[in-house]
Amino acid sequence: MLLSFVIPTLNEEDSIRILVDEIIANVGDNTYEIIFIDDGSRDKSFEIMNELAMANPAIRIIRFRRNFGKAAALQQGFNYAQGEIVFTMDADLQDNPIEIQRFLVKLDEGYDLVSGWKKKRHDPLHKTLPSKLFNYVTARTFDLKLKDYNCGFKAYRKPLVKELNLYGEMHRYIPALANSLGYRVGEIDVEHRARKYGKSKYGWERYLRGFFDLMTVKMVTQYVKSPLYLFGRIGLVSAMAGLFLSLYLAVLKIFYGYPLSNRPLLFLGMLLIITGLQFISLGLISELIVNRINTGRNLPLSIERYVNIALEHKNEEQDRE
Ligand code: UDP
Ligand code: MG
Numbered sequence: 001m002l003l004s005f006v007i008p009t010l011n012e013e014d015s016i017r018i019l020v021d022e023i024i025a026n027v028g029d030n031t032y033e034i035i036f037i038d039d040g041s042r043d044k045s046f047e048i049m050n051e052l053a054m055a056n057p058a059i060r061i062i063r064f065r066r067n068f069g070k071a072a073a074l075q076q077g078f079n080y081a082q083g084e085i086v087f088t089m090d091a092d093l094q095d096n097p098i099e100i101q102r103f104l105v106k107l108d109e110g111y112d113l114v115s116g117w118k119k120k121r122h123d124p125l126h127k128t129l130p131s132k133l134f135n136y137v138t139a140r141t142f143d144l145k146l147k148d149y150n151c152g153f154k155a156y157r158k159p160l161v162k163e164l165n166l167y168g169e170m171h172r173y174i175p176a177l178a179n180s181l182g183y184r185v186g187e188i189d190v191e192h193r194a195r196k197y198g199k200s201k202y203g204w205e206r207y208l209r210g211f212f213d214l215m216t217v218k219m220v221t222q223y224v225k226s227p228l229y230l231f232g233r234i235g236l237v238s239a240m241a242g243l244f245l246s247l248y249l250a251v252l253k254i255f256y257g258y259p260l261s262n263r264p265l266l267f268l269g270m271l272l273i274i275t276g277l278q279f280i281s282l283g284l285i286s287e288l289i290v291n292r293i294n295t296g297r298n299l300p301l302s303i304e305r306y307v308n309i310a311l312e313h314k315n316e317e318q319d320r321e
Contacts (some may be wrong), residue, residue, distance in 0.1 A: 001030045001031070001034065001083075001084050001085065002030065002031045002033065002082060002083040002084055002271075003027055003030045003031070003032045003033075003083045003084075003085050003086075003087060003100075004032070004034075004035060004077075004081035004082060004083030004085070004086040004087065005023055005032065005033070005034045005035065005086075005087045005088075005089060006035050006037070006074060006077030006078060006081055006086060006087065006088045006089075007019070007034065007035065007036050007037065007077070007088070007089050007090070007091050008037045008038045008039055008070050008074055008077070008091065009036050009037060009038055009039060009045055009073075009087075010041055010045075010067060010071035010091075010092075010201055011041045011042060011043045011045060011198055011199075011201075012043075012045055012091040012092050012197070012198050013041075013043040013044040013045045013048055013094045013197075014196075014197030015051060015091055015092050015196070016036070016045060016047060016048050016052070016091060016307050017052065017159070017196065018093060018108060019089075019091060019093055019097070020034060020052055020059065020261050021054075022093075022097040022098075023089075023094070023097045023100075023175060023311060025097070026097040026098055026100045026101065027100065028100075028101060030057055030320040031058075032083070033058050033060060033076045033081070033082065033083060034058060034060065034091050035060045035061075035062065035080055035081060036049045036059070036060070036061045036062040036091070037061075037062045037063075037064065037073035037074075037076055037077050038061060038062070038064060039064050039068060039069070039070070039072075039073045040065070040066040040068065046061070046063060049061045053217030057242060058079065061126075062077065062080065063075050064076075067170070069168075070083075070169075070171050071166040071167055071168055071170050071307050072166070073279065074088060074166055074171050075164070075165070075166040075167065078161045078162070078164060078166075080295060081158075081161060083158065084157070084158055085086045085104065085107065085153050085155055085156070085157060085158070086155070086156045086157075086158060086161045086185045086276065087100065087103065087153075087154070088152060088154050088156075089152060090152035091155070092153060092157060092197070092198060093193060093195075093196060093197070094122070094152075094192055094193050094194070094195055095152060095153035095190065095192070096190070096191045096192075097188045098195060099116070099153065099188075099191060100155075100192065101120070102188055103116075103153075103155035103188065104155070104189075106155075106186055106188050107155055107186075109186065110184060111184045111185065111186035112156065112157045112158055112159070112160045112178065112183035112184050112185070113154060113155070113156050113157070113174070113175060113178045113183055113185045113186070113188050114154065114155045114185075114186045114187065114188060115146060115148065115149070115154045115174075115175050115185065115186070115188075116148065116151035116152075116153035116154060116187075116188065116189075116190035117146070117147045117148040117151060117153055117187050117188065117189045118148055118151055118189075118190060118192040119147075119189040119192075120134070120191075120192060120245070121192050122192050122193055122194035122195075123192075123194075123195075123200075125200075126203070126204055126240050127200070127203075127204070130204045130207050131150065133207075134149070134150065134172075134207050134270025135147065135148060135149055135150070136208065137214070138172075138173065138176070138214065141172075141176075141214060141218055142176035142179065142180075142217075142218070142221065142222075142243065143179075144175055144176055144179045144185060146175055146185070146187050148187070148220065149172055149173065149174075149175055149176070150171075150172045151190070152195070152295070153190055154174070154226070156178075157183075160178055160183045162212055163181060164177060164178070166188065166215065166302075168209075168212075168213050169206070169209050169210050169212075169213040170213050170217060170240060172210055172217070173213065173214065173217040176221060177220075177221060179221075179301035180221035180222070189246055203290075210228040215240065218315070224290065225255075225290070226290075227283055227286030227287055227290060228280075228283035228284060228285075228286065228287045230254050230283065231282045231286065232279070232280055232283040232284030234276075234277075234279045235276045235277065235279030235280035235281075235282075235283060236276065236280070237276070237279070238272045238273075238275050238276035238279060239272065239275075239277060239280070240276070241272050241276075242268075242269045242270065242271070242272025242274075242275075242276060243269075244269075245265055245266075245268060245269030245272065246266075246269040246270070246273065248265075249263060249265060249266055249269065
């Protein structure tokens with residue numbers, strides 16, 4: 001079986017050689033290809049990859065003109081990967097290739113994606129704490145309970161890889177995307193090593209950007225079929241609250257003669273009603289757009305297999321006649 005290793009790399013000159021040796025030592029009887037995506041490195045990373053690729057035709061390189069980020073790097077790697085099974089790994093040696101065989105065993109249990117779980121994490125506290133919060137929020141946002149969404153070490157079956165469309169910081173939510181497409185997602189604990197060479201490319205601020213991608217992914221996985229459910233709900237709550245406040249003030253005014261001047265509540269009520277209506281209209285517009293996009297075209301279904309499609313078509317035609 002051909003295994004593809006997709007490895008996004010940004011300034012990891014000291015780790016690359018060791019990583020390649022470690023991967024090759026752990027593929028067992030399988031054939032392999034190693035796809036490095038040089039995500040705009042400014043050190044010797046590319047030269048080293050190049051040397052390795054000259055000596056070993058199973059090593060391939062995609063080089064970005066500048067830094068485009070991990071999601072873009074993974075996506076390009078996925079486009080070119082040919083293996084039945086596709087692994088993603090960090091280039092910094094924090095993921096240990098010794099786990100490859102355990103990933104394969106887990107995939108064999110019937111999973112399409114097996115995600116690593118850095119059970120014992122060797123990173124500083126300012127990374128592990130936000131990461132805990134991130135995993136807590138993400139697991140509750142999507143109905144897929146994983147202990148570690150954002151582990152770089154994952155194994156995929158090919159069809160899933162070809163269906164993903166990653167951009168922004170979406171690589172953190174791949175398990176949720178896969179799950180929403182109907183693929184089976186599993187998790188195994190993996191050994192995690194401390195970073196020996198080079199520097200981490202991310203700090204706590206990544207989760208700030210990640211928050212917007214959380215919304216995007218939630219939107220495209222859950223609400224893309226019915227955006228009005230999301231916007232309409234927010235709008236209704238807001239408009240109802242506004243109406244309630246206005247009604248309260250109206251009663252005070254009409255039955256008890258209280259003046260409406262100098263009542264901050266009046267403005268709040270008006271604001272809530274207007275915002276609410278805005279949200280509802282936004283939802284309706286989104287519905288129109290979604291409807292337009294999907295008219296005359298099949299929804300992007302995750303097709304597992306076709307069975308006797310031609311036959312069924314024929315039967316349907318006969319039924320009609
Ligand atoms: N990386 C990348 N592009 C980026 C940032 C990171 O290709 O813009 C690579 C990096 O070289 C490494 C992996 O993504 O192979 C994970 O990055 P890092 O180790 O810095 O993240 P951490 O382990 O600290 O979360
Ligand atoms: Mg790392």
